[in-house]
Amino acid sequence: MHSSVQFNIGDISMGGDAPVVVQSMTNTDTLDVAASVAQCERMIANGAQMVRLTVPTMKEVDTLAQIQKNLRQKGITTPIVADVHFNPKVAEAVASFVEKVRINPGNYVDKRVFASFTMTDEEYAAAVARMAERARPLFRICREHGTAIRIGINQGSLCDRIRNRYGNTPEALVQSALEWLDICEDADFHKIVISMKSSNVQTMMEATLRLHEAMRERGEVYPIHLGVTEAGCGVEGRVKSAAGIGALLMMGVGDTVRVSLTEPPENETPFAHRVVETVAKLKPEDAVVKDQTLYYSASIEDSEEWLISASAMAGYAYYNHHIKDLVLQNDKVSKEALVNLQATILQACRIRMSKTEFISCPSCGRTQYDIQSVVAQVKERFANYPGLKIGVMGCIVNGPGEMADADYGIVGASQGLVCVYKAKEKLTNPIAIPEALDMLEKLIEQSK
Ligand code: SF4
Numbered sequence: 001m002h003s004s005v006q007f008n009i010g011d012i013s014m015g016g017d018a019p020v021v022v023q024s025m026t027n028t029d030t031l032d033v034a035a036s037v038a039q040c041e042r043m044i045a046n047g048a049q050m051v052r053l054t055v056p057t058m059k060e061v062d063t064l065a066q067i068q069k070n071l072r073q074k075g076i077t078t079p080i081v082a083d084v085h086f087n088p089k090v091a092e093a094v095a096s097f098v099e100k101v102r103i104n105p106g107n108y109v110d111k112r113v114f115a116s117f118t119m120t121d122e123e124y125a126a127a128v129a130r131m132a133e134r135a136r137p138l139f140r141i142c143r144e145h146g147t148a149i150r151i152g153i154n155q156g157s158l159c160d161r162i163r164n165r166y167g168n169t170p171e172a173l174v175q176s177a178l179e180w181l182d183i184c185e186d187a188d189f190h191k192i193v194i195s196m197k198s199s200n201v202q203t204m205m206e207a208t209l210r211l212h213e214a215m216r217e218r219g220e221v222y223p224i225h226l227g228v229t230e231a232g233c234g235v236e237g238r239v240k241s242a243a244g245i246g247a248l249l250m251m252g253v254g255d256t257v258r259v260s261l262t263e264p265p266e267n268e269t270p271f272a273h274r275v276v277e278t279v280a281k282l283k284p285e286d287a288v289v290k291d292q293t294l295y296y297s298a299s300i301e302d303s304e305e306w307l308i309s310a311s312a313m314a315g316y317a318y319y320n321h322h323i324k325d326l327v328l329q330n331d332k333v334s335k336e337a338l339v340n341l342q343a344t345i346l347q348a349c350r351i352r353m354s355k356t357e358f359i360s361c362p363s364c365g366r367t368q369y370d371i372q373s374v375v376a377q378v379k380e381r382f383a384n385y386p387g388l389k390i391g392v393m394g395c396i397v398n399g400p401g402e403m404a405d406a407d408y409g410i411v412g413a414s415q416g417l418v419c420v421y422k423a424k425e426k427l428t429n430p431i432a433i434p435e436a437l438d439m440l441e442k443l444i445e446q447s448k
Helices: 033-045 059-073 088-094 121-145 160-166 170-186 201-218 234-250 265-280 303-321 335-348 371-381 433-446
Strands: 007-009 012-014 021-025 050-054 080-084 100-103 148-154 192-197 224-226 287-290 293-298 325-330 357-360 389-393 408-412 418-422
Touching: 021 080, 021 265, 033 050, 033 059, 033 265, 050 059, 059 080, 059 088, 080 088, 088 100, 088 121, 100 121, 121 148, 121 160, 121 170, 148 170, 160 170, 170 192, 170 201, 192 201, 201 224, 201 234, 201 303, 224 234, 234 265, 234 303, 234 335, 265 303, 287 303, 293 303, 303 325, 303 335, 325 335, 357 371, 371 389, 371 408, 371 433, 408 433, 418 433
Parallel strands: 021 050, 050 080, 080 100, 100 148, 148 192, 192 224, 293 325, 357 389, 389 408
Antiparallel strands: 007 012, 287 293, 408 418
16 A cells, blocks of 8 residues: 655656556666666666666766667666765756656765764754755756655765764664655655665664654655665575565555665566565465464465565564564475575574675675675675674775674775775775685684
8 A cells, every 4th residue: 555645757657556666776887878778778678667877976977868868769768867975966967867866865965974973953953954955956956857856865874963863773764864855845845755775674664664654744755765775695685675675565665666686787676576566465464473483384386486475474574573583384395495594584684693694785886896706705705604794895985884784894995906894994905805805704713
């Protein structure tokens, strides 16, 4: 059941009773027009109904326009979304031609340098007022061109002002969203989509549901974009995404979804469609919760449908019944596969950490090294450290913040080089990948 306002983004209907829209993001360099067009085409052929591209600087504004023009010349009308961080001028420049602009309130005007400070209420209000003032030209351009704005809030990139007042909590995400909704509504701008992302499934669900409730109380529910950030890849990434996105869709919340996998982006959309279709058939009463254990029994042969069903049911029960254990039964699946899936779901929901947790971003045009191969190497080499969280992130601009709760991390720096992190502390200058992996091993072994 959807209760959000409905509007068009390009020729796609979003919100209200429109079907859930599946979208994805390129990981090509936006300066490389041919590669980006080709990847957009592959993603669209695989079911992407909206395609996002990163626009890190003014240089990419022109190439994004060319990419969009090339696609339109090929008769492809899929809405294009510009992903903008740090630079309001870039958002204003792209807003006149793309169908949607994603901005990150954590860095649109505010800063995130992990500084600790307190602000008086007056200082706090003045900072919000400055942000509203700076956002005004964007609203004007978007209104003129019918462009939508996604207010894309990420736990890993909350600004220092919000973090210092509300902590690194779901409430901080909600407050960041609400202050931007105030800013938009005060400017009479309503073509808004909003997302509350975290690599922690519980945080992502809680923040989204609290925001949904808050919007209902305020009287206007805007379309919600669902996603678990840095979900990783393979089975783990799919389980995390299905648990968070699937559970929220089961609760009737969510108008558009993006599954983020550290894999070619064209892998994301078939799985995302599968989540939407599978979850539509699930009913919470198909499982039983007893003594904080979820018992879910089904007869499902298709492995992807089974993974999604079990993960979404568990995510739902975790949020609503605070389950502490999970027992799966499926007569079409081997005992070993059942036990593995149970462990992966419990880990994804952070109910029981029985293996290393890997946090890795899907990468985007900011990534300058082969992140997919590094993730594979890291997963193989550091598989058996239960409870340890290792991040592998595409870029130094957003990576360190986005993997904020990882114990160690490898973060892309310049061409082919990475930096090693211990929590938020950068330990190295850019170094080669084999050297970074050796250093990571030494650090982890030393800390045992
Ligand atoms: S952290 Fe990854 S997805 Fe996010 S901006 Fe950097 S490279 Fe792109």
